[in-house]
Amino acid sequence: MRIGLEEREDLHPGRQPLQEALELQERLLGLRRLLEALQQVRQQPRQDRPRPVRAQRREAVPARRDLERVAAQAVLADLPLTTFLSEQVVPYETDEVTRLIVDTHDAAAFAPVAHMTVGAFRDWLLSEAATGAVLARLSPGLTPEMVAAASKLMRNRDLIAVARKIRVEAGFRNSLGQPGRIGSRLQPNHPSDDLKGIAASVLDGLSYGVGDAVIGINPATDNIPNAIALIKMLEELRLRYAIPTQSCVLTHVTNSVEIVNRGAPIDLIFQSVAGTEAANRGFGVDLKLLDEAHAAGLSLGRGTVGDNVMYFETGQGSALSADAHHGVDQQTLETRAYAVCRRYRPLLVNTVVGFIGPEYLYDGKQIIRAGLEDHFCGKMLGLPMGVDVCYTNHAEADQNDMDVLMTLLADAGATFLIAVPGADDIMLNYQSLSFHDIAYLRNSFGLRAAPEFEAWLEGIGLIDPAGQLIDSGSGQQKLIGAVA
Amino acid sequence: MTGVAKDPWAKLRAATPARIGLGRSGAGLPVKANLEFQYAHARARDAVHRSVDWEALKAQLAPRAVVEVASQAPDRATYLRRPDLGRRLDEGAERLPATGCDIAFVVADGLSADAVQEHAAEVIRACDDVLGGLRLGPVVLARQGRVAIGDEIGAALGAKLVVVLVGERPGLTVADSLGAYLTWGPERGRRDSERNCISNIHLKGGQSYDQAAAKIGWLAREALKRGLTGIGLKDEAPVLAAAIEGTGRLPED
Numbered sequence: 001m002r003i004g005l006e007e008r009e010d011l012h013p014g015r016q017p018l019q020e021a022l023e024l025q026e027r028l029l030g031l032r033r034l035l036e037a038l039q040q041v042r043q044q045p046r047q048d049r050p051r052p053v054r055a056q057r058r059e060a061v062p063a064r065r066d067l068e069r070v071a072a073q074a075v076l077a078d079l080p081l082t083t084f085l086s087e088q089v090v091p092y093e094t095d096e097v098t099r100l101i102v103d104t105h106d107a108a109a110f111a112p113v114a115h116m117t118v119g120a121f122r123d124w125l126l127s128e129a130a131t132g133a134v135l136a137r138l139s140p141g142l143t144p145e146m147v148a149a150a151s152k153l154m155r156n157r158d159l160i161a162v163a164r165k166i167r168v169e170a171g172f173r174n175s176l177g178q179p180g181r182i183g184s185r186l187q188p189n190h191p192s193d194d195l196k197g198i199a200a201s202v203l204d205g206l207s208y209g210v211g212d213a214v215i216g217i218n219p220a221t222d223n224i225p226n227a228i229a230l231i232k233m234l235e236e237l238r239l240r241y242a243i244p245t246q247s248c249v250l251t252h253v254t255n256s257v258e259i260v261n262r263g264a265p266i267d268l269i270f271q272s273v274a275g276t277e278a279a280n281r282g283f284g285v286d287l288k289l290l291d292e293a294h295a296a297g298l299s300l301g302r303g304t305v306g307d308n309v310m311y312f313e314t315g316q317g318s319a320l321s322a323d324a325h326h327g328v329d330q331q332t333l334e335t336r337a338y339a340v341c342r343r344y345r346p347l348l349v350n351t352v353v354g355f356i357g358p359e360y361l362y363d364g365k366q367i368i369r370a371g372l373e374d375h376f377c378g379k380m381l382g383l384p385m386g387v388d389v390c391y392t393n394h395a396e397a398d399q400n401d402m403d404v405l406m407t408l409l410a411d412a413g414a415t416f417l418i419a420v421p422g423a424d425d426i427m428l429n430y431q432s433l434s435f436h437d438i439a440y441l442r443n444s445f446g447l448r449a450a451p452e453f454e455a456w457l458e459g460i461g462l463i464d465p466a467g468q469l470i471d472s473g474s475g476q477q478k479l480i481g482a483v484a
Numbered sequence: 485m486t487g488v489a490k491d492p493w494a495k496l497r498a499a500t501p502a503r504i505g506l507g508r509s510g511a512g513l514p515v516k517a518n519l520e521f522q523y524a525h526a527r528a529r530d531a532v533h534r535s536v537d538w539e540a541l542k543a544q545l546a547p548r549a550v551v552e553v554a555s556q557a558p559d560r561a562t563y564l565r566r567p568d569l570g571r572r573l574d575e576g577a578e579r580l581p582a583t584g585c586d587i588a589f590v591v592a593d594g595l596s597a598d599a600v601q602e603h604a605a606e607v608i609r610a611c612d613d614v615l616g617g618l619r620l621g622p623v624v625l626a627r628q629g630r631v632a633i634g635d636e637i638g639a640a641l642g643a644k645l646v647v648v649l650v651g652e653r654p655g656l657t658v659a660d661s662l663g664a665y666l667t668w669g670p671e672r673g674r675r676d677s678e679r680n681c682i683s684n685i686h687l688k689g690g691q692s693y694d695q696a697a698a699k700i701g702w703l704a705r706e707a708l709k710r711g712l713t714g715i716g717l718k719d720e721a722p723v724l725a726a727a728i729e730g731t732g733r734l735p736e737d
Contacts, residue, residue: 190500197500204496204504357653358564393528393654394564394595399521422503422513422521429655431525434503439511469511473492480492 077119077153081110084145090326090336095277096287101143101339110141121146122153125162132165139382144275144335147380151331151373159376160412166379168415170347171306172246172267174212174452176415177384182447183416184438185348185386186211189427193220195233201421202237207476208435209442209463212453213348213386213416214268214311216248220427227251228264235265241460241479244452246303246347248311253285253293260296268311268347269297275336276326287343294344305452308347308384314338315351315374315388330360335377342381348416349378350386355430357392364401367391371405375414386416390432399423399431406433410441417441439469501657524656531598531651531659533560538625541591544605549622551579553637557628571632577640584642585621587704589649592629596651598660603685603693604649607662607700610693611647614701618708631665631679638670645707646670647700652683661686664696666703668713678714680707 085105090098112134113121124130151159169177176183188201198217205211215238217230227249234247246267251259253271260266271290274280297309314337325333334351341349351374354367361367371387378385389406391397406417423434441447448454448467457463461475493505506517513521542550553576557563563570589611591604608623621641626633631648638646645668652661662685667674682699684690691699707713 188502190502194499197502200496200499201502201504204493204502208508359567362565393525393656393659394532398525420502422506422517424503424521424524424656426500426502426655426657429653429658431656434513436506436508436511436513439508443511469508477492480496 073153076149077117077122079118079149081113081116081118081121081146084143084149089145089328089332090276095326097275097277097280097336097340100287100343101145101336104140104343105143106140108141109138113138113141118146118149119153122150122158125150125154126158130162130165132167135162135166135380136168136382139380142380144339144377144381145332147377148329148332148335150380151335151377154376156369156372156408159372160408163372163376163379163385163412167413168379168382168384170308170345170384170415172303172308172347173305174244174246174450175305176213176347176450178451179413180446180448181450182410182414182438182441183213183386183450184210185213185350185416185418186215186435187218187418187420187425187432188215189218189220189420189425191220191427193217193226193230195229198230199233199237202234203479204421205419205435206241206243207462207479208419208439209449209454209457209467209469210419210435210438211243211245212450214246214248216250216268216270216311218250218428222251222255224251224255224258224262227255228259228262231259231264231266242456244304244450244456250311250313253289257293257296260300265302266297266300267302267309269293269309270311270313272313272316273337273340274314274316275333275340276328279325279333280340287340290340290344306347308345310341310344310346311348312337312341312344312346313350313352313388314341315353316356331373331377334374335381338378338381338383341378341383347384348386349383350388350416350418351375351378352388352390354391354395354397355388355428358395361395363396364391364398364404367395367397367401368405368408372408372412375409375412379413384415386418387414388418388432390418390430392430402431402433402437406437406441410445410447442467443469521656524659528654528656528659531596531654532564534597535560536593536597536600536627538627541601541605541625545608545623548608550625551581551622552576552625552627553580553629554627555629555633560628563628567630570628570630571635573626573633573636573640577636580624580637580640581622582640582642583621584619586618586643586708587615587645587647588621588624588638588641588643589647590624590626590629590634590637592626592631592633592648592650594630594650594663595653596660596662598654599651599662599686600649602660602687603662606693607649607664607685607696610697611700614697615704618704631663631676632674634665634667635670635672635674638667639672643670644668645704645713647704658686658688658690661690662696664700666700666707666713668707668711675714678712680713680717 088098092098092102167177167179186205188198190197202215215234219226230249248268248270250270256269271285272283280286294310353371354361361370375385375387387409389402417433419433419435419438423431425432460478464470497505507514554574555570556572556574557569589608591600593600621643624637631650634646634648648665650663652663664682666680680703682696685696
């Protein structure tokens with residue numbers, strides 16, 4: 001692709017930089033060189049993001065990096081999609097995630113776009129021909145590398161426009177992902193796992209209509225007896241109020257399997273995953289272990305409207321910190337993690353996009369961009385994609401940035417977002433969305449909770465038939481009365 | 485008394501420091517709750533970006549011998565973006581006496597100047613009581629430093645064990661939490677799994693100076709006796725390890 005740099009010349013004060021970009025692009029041509037160039041694009045982590053530590057180097061003229069990025073994007077745009085089937089960025093022989101991607105690739109599903117370059121694919125995604133149904137059929141034919149490459153040629157608005165077309169439905173005790181609806185994870189963490197303290201946060205969240213995707217606790221102390229105590233408490237709350245939702249204690253899959261074996265009432269099986277075998281080893285998991293955990297979850301048959309039993313989190317930059325990134329960029333690694341997720345038909349997947357800190361995503365602008373990229377890439381691979389819209393106190397971000405990202409994600413059709421009391425997670429020490437923010441998305445944009453959960457909210461008197469919170473407080477009294 | 489509405493959340497609020505029962509204006513936060521949140525965030529941001537008053541810290545540590553060094557991160561913005569630079573020693577290395585010692589304390593600003601300013605000297609003082617009989621090196625103050633900078637400093641000092649006191653990433657509730665990382669046989673390239681961490685040292689419901697010192701003392705003596713820190717040491721001290729890990733905090737770096 002020639003990206004028409006000449007035509008854009010009037011946007012720039014002098015010809016010199018454009019000439020440089022063109023020359024650089026010329027130098028990068030030729031198939032072998034193309035692959036080198038691809039590697040170079042990959043060395044650019046997510047757009048506008050600081051390079052991974054190992055790839056970082058001091059550069060005399062920052063402007064040159066911008067030019068290189070544009071030139072590299074132009075090279076990427078010219079690359080045939082089939083390149084990603086013949087060339088693997090992480091070796092097939094030594095990486096089981098690559099083997100999973102290659103061995104499960106659906107050539108028939110891929111056929112309609114097999115002739116396209118990355119640039120043409122990006123254009124086609126934006127076209128009216130690429131409807132939600134078409135994209136759903138295409139999904140098994142796409143590899144994470146193709147999807148991540150396309151995302152690098154898309155602006156924020158493009159990522160929203162395409163993701164919005166794709167609805168991924170999944171179910172357990174309620175139905176998530178339907179058009180016009182947005183789910184929420186109620187995250188009631190407590191620094192010492194105090195049961196009453198956690199219950200208080202759960203009731204607070206329910207009173208705002210939060211918790212249809214899952215009521216999910218990150219335990220402060222990660223061991224099996226503690227996890228069982230938390231699971232039993234959530235189960236008791238769920239049964240007492242007959243809430244059509246699912247709970248989860250976010251502990252390691254090996255703990256969850258043991259908890260299943262001990263007969264505790266576990267709904268969803270959780271695990272953090274990454275995009276390479278080595279990085280997954282850093283999490284203490286491999287595909288075999290995940291297969292066993294998935295089977296254990298299914299064996300309980302606790303879902304009433306569906307059998308999607310897995311909950312995955314991604315986005316920890318773990319491949320980077322575990323030095324398991326094979327020189328591959330962050331967005332491709334992140335999307336490879338989604339290929340791991342899709343094997344297990346999960347109920348929920350979310351990226352914890354701003355959780356790591358400024359060495360990964362420096363400011364609000366980068367967090368917003370990365371959140372939209374992750375959501376797009378996950379949806380393209382057929383996942384019920386959610387986002388933890390969040391930041392740490394050492395990032396250049398604040399709640400205003402989260403307001404922007406959650407609003408964009410709601411428009412992009414995110415399956416669910418995470419919310420904590422007052423946006424302040426007192427155990428993990430970072431800020432996410434507040435329960436109020438979920439109510440805002442429902443009130444201002446007419447988005448609804450999962451249908452079964454919404455009916456429950458209305459039945460207990462927390463919302464009116466239009467899905468709006470009721471002011472009277474009688475629903476709240478019903479909730480609180482039982483414990484206070 | 486009449487006219488005072490009973491707050492239905494009062495009892496529940498006592499059960500957790502979480503921001504529950506805030507009330508709402510439409511779907512928004514009421515102005516008071518919103519301002520309280522912004523105040524807490526501003527305080528946490530200040531803790532990250534404020535510089536440690538190293539002169540004041542030196543005065544608190546007197547009459548102990550103190551050496552000042554700096555990491556390769558030239559300024560705070562670079563420090564936050566490039567953790568790798570904060571782990572590398574730059575200026576002042578030549579001032580570190582290679583005389584050898586059992587334990588060297590390193591104070592690094594980490595992600596909370598407030599934590600270092602408020603608690604570092606107190607923790608070192610409390611450790612005097614539990615480290616009797618051991619040879620202590622000078623206290624090294626490492627500007628723009630992260631945990632791993634202690635590896636190079638400890639190696640240069642010829643220390644058998646280095647204890648890095650570092651400001652942890654601040655939360656909205658507690659912005660001045662200090663962490664202590666112990667590394668036996670400090671040298672460049674030590675992995676995080678080769679360290680022991682005592683987290684959550686602060687005065688708002690965290691570990692007290694004496695509690696932290698007791699754990700540092702126990703771990704230090706065990707480390708010197710067995711010649712290791714990290715996972716191996718934890719495995720053999722399940723009770724203490726459970727107490728340490730129970731804080732649920734992320735490692736600072």
